[in-house]
Amino acid sequence: MDSHKLYDAEYRFCSLVWDSEPVNSTELVRLAADQLGWKKSTTYTVLKKLCERGILQNDNAIVTALVKREDAERYESTIVVEKTFGGSLPRFLTAFLGERKLTDQEAEELKKIIEEAKQ
Amino acid sequence: MDSHKLYDAEYRFCSLVWDSEPVNSTELVRLAADQLGWKKSTTYTVLKKLCERGILQNDNAIVTALVKREDAERYESTIVVEKTFGGSLPRFLTAFLGERKLTDQEAEELKKIIEEAKQ
DNA sequence: ACCCGAGGTCTATTCCAGTAGACTACAGGA
DNA sequence: TCCTGTAGTCTACTGGAATAGACCTCGGGT
Numbered sequence: 003m004d005s006h007k008l009y010d011a012e013y014r015f016c017s018l019v020w021d022s023e024p025v026n027s028t029e030l031v032r033l034a035a036d037q038l039g040w041k042k043s044t045t046y047t048v049l050k051k052l053c054e055r056g057i058l059q060n061d062n063a064i065v066t067a068l069v070k071r072e073d074a075e076r077y078e079s080t081i082v083v084e085k086t087f088g089g090s091l092p093r094f095l096t097a098f099l100g101e102r103k104l105t106d107q108e109a110e111e112l113k114k115i116i117e118e119a120k121q
Numbered sequence: 122m123d124s125h126k127l128y129d130a131e132y133r134f135c136s137l138v139w140d141s142e143p144v145n146s147t148e149l150v151r152l153a154a155d156q157l158g159w160k161k162s163t164t165y166t167v168l169k170k171l172c173e174r175g176i177l178q179n180d181n182a183i184v185t186a187l188v189k190r191e192d193a194e195r196y197e198s199t200i201v202v203e204k205t206f207g208g209s210l211p212r213f214l215t216a217f218l219g220e221r222k223l224t225d226q227e228a229e230e231l232k233k234i235i236e237e238a239k240q
Numbered sequence: 241a242c243c244c245g246a247g248g249t250c251t252a253t254t255c256c257a258g259t260a261g262a263c264t265a266c267a268g269g270a
Numbered sequence: 271t272c273c274t275g276t277a278g279t280c281t282a283c284t285g286g287a288a289t290a291g292a293c294c295t296c297g298g299g300t
Contacts, residue, residue, distance in 0.1 A: 130258055160261085167259090
């Protein structure tokens, strides 16, 4: 349940998968070497752990994600709001905005997102 | 600069300080024992590190915070939005809301916060 | 029959956050 | 004078995230 928590390195790795799934494992080794500077065994070690935790899937060298990017993002955002802001989105928003100013356009975009989440 | 990053244990400890500053260090030892289950030396070790990083201040056994709760909260929220959502607040909001639904009242509150951050 | 690349496993090593134990110094009461 | 509480330091252990090196197997090409 809580094993959906992705550590930093895992998150970066999953990002590669999300960007290119379904992807061959050897190709993934190449991508991780390129974009993360990882050695082959590092990739396989991390891949295996993520498979064991039901986050990724490796089927005959074809890697796909069981936990989708949106799931991980939602989880991540929820955690922060809970841990740091007592679960209150308004408190999060207030803190984030701080002295920051929004343009009319940005404000409209945000309000639209909120409007769509009503009910 | 980036030393303002608070690790989990540090954050919990700072919360105690924020809640009760200015606070005597012995009293803080007591609070940390009560609320975090920490031993005395743990409290002093963490306190010292935070002082060295300019986050707290210990003056003749009177502890105060140089970095305020709002600063830490803003920092924390900014980090997530940047690290996980490419700095885009709309993307964060969309992810957080996900399938969640807002009541009219909640939506109004959020829109008000946004409105106040305009320009 | 041999080599090579694909596809992987298993076992370390390193680093650091988190936590604590043992010790020191000093001031004020009994 | 000794004890006790306050205030603090310094060193050390532990667990786990991050990373990698050495090794294994198997199928296809020469």
